[in-house]
Amino acid sequence: MEQNSKSPLSKATNIVWHQSSIDREARFQQRGHRSAILWFTGLSGSGKSTLANAVNVALHKDGYSTYVLDGDNIRHGLCKDLGFSDLDREENIRRIGEVSKLFLDAGIIVLTAFVSPFRVDRDNARSLVGENDFIEIYCSADLGVCETRDTKGLYAKARNGDIKDFTGISSPYEEPESPELKIDTGNLEIDQCVDIVTNLLVERKIISKISK
Numbered sequence: 132m133e134q135n136s137k138s139p140l141s142k143a144t145n146i147v148w149h150q151s152s153i154d155r156e157a158r159f160q161q162r163g164h165r166s167a168i169l170w171f172t173g174l175s176g177s178g179k180s181t182l183a184n185a186v187n188v189a190l191h192k193d194g195y196s197t198y199v200l201d202g203d204n205i206r207h208g209l210c211k212d213l214g215f216s217d218l219d220r221e222e223n224i225r226r227i228g229e230v231s232k233l234f235l236d237a238g239i240i241v242l243t244a245f246v247s248p249f250r251v252d253r254d255n256a257r258s259l260v261g262e263n264d265f266i267e268i269y270c271s272a273d274l275g276v277c278e279t280r281d282t283k284g285l286y287a288k289a290r291n292g293d294i295k296d297f298t299g300i301s302s303p304y305e306e307p308e309s310p311e312l313k314i315d316t317g318n319l320e321i322d323q324c325v326d327i328v329t330n331l332l333v334e335r336k337i338i339s340k341i342s343k
């Protein structure tokens with residue numbers, strides 16, 4: 132199978148896809164649960180990291196194999212060469228999509244917490260995997276709420292002009308049109324948000340049950 136042969140970034144020639152002898156079904160049998168990508172998106176301060184980490188704790192406690200990829204952390208390593216221009220964000224999300232796909236193949240429920248402001252970039256990440264494997268979770272909190280939280284003081288800096296291209300202030304956020312979940316993280320308690328996510332995982336038979 133050819134991979135990314137049409138990507139302008141692709142320099143791969145004479146490369147042949149190597150099929151692993153252990154597939155997702157085998158990992159599912161061993162682990163007792165399916166893998167999935169839980170793609171949290173929303174403004175800075177909307178609660179992506181908090182919710183992804185709380186869901187992670189709930190799943191881990193029940194023995195499910197999980198991993199969180201968080202924007203702030205990934206930008207210290209894998210994506211430390213990238214800034215916040217539209218093109219850099221596109222490349223950031225492209226890499227995260229590819230890494231998430233590897234986690235999916237490894238049988239892990241991967242939770243990604245990135246602003247991922249552009250619809251086309253999120254849709255490209257979705258298109259890398261099967262429709263049932265990608266769960267887009269829109270952490271929907273008003274800009275005013277996010278700005279009031281401003282845990283890192285970034286909104287204040289963006290308003291002052293000390294940070295350029297800041298999402299919601301000087302760079303756009305394109306709301307998801309039909310996410311699997313839209314969660315009112317501006318008003319709901321974190322535990323309520325966690326229940327919404329874990330209930331969907333049970334409903335979709337990714338996990339069999341979750342303890343409350």
Ligand SMILES: Nc1ncnc2c1ncn2[C@@H]1O[C@H](COP(=O)(O)OS(=O)(=O)O)[C@@H](OP(=O)(O)O)[C@H]1O
Pocket residue numbers: 174175176179180202203206215219220221223224244245246247248283285294295296297298302
């Ligand atoms: N210009 C600008 N715009 C948005 N966010 C900024 C910016 N500069 C720094 N930060 C901090 O970086 C975090 C967002 O990184 P992401 O990798 O999630 O961004 S993106 O998906 O590539 O748009 C984001 O983290 P969260 O607050 O957790 O969302 C910010 O803390």
Ligand SMILES: Nc1ncnc2c1ncn2[C@@H]1O[C@H](COP(=O)(O)OP(=O)(O)O)[C@@H](O)[C@H]1O
Pocket residue numbers: 173174175176177178179180181182244270280282316317318319320321324
């Ligand atoms: N559902 C929620 N209700 C109240 N406060 C929240 C909620 N989710 C997150 N927070 C708080 O909002 C702030 C920003 O959350 P964070 O998870 O860092 O957002 P993001 O990752 O989207 O930037 C933190 O102080 C966090 O404790």
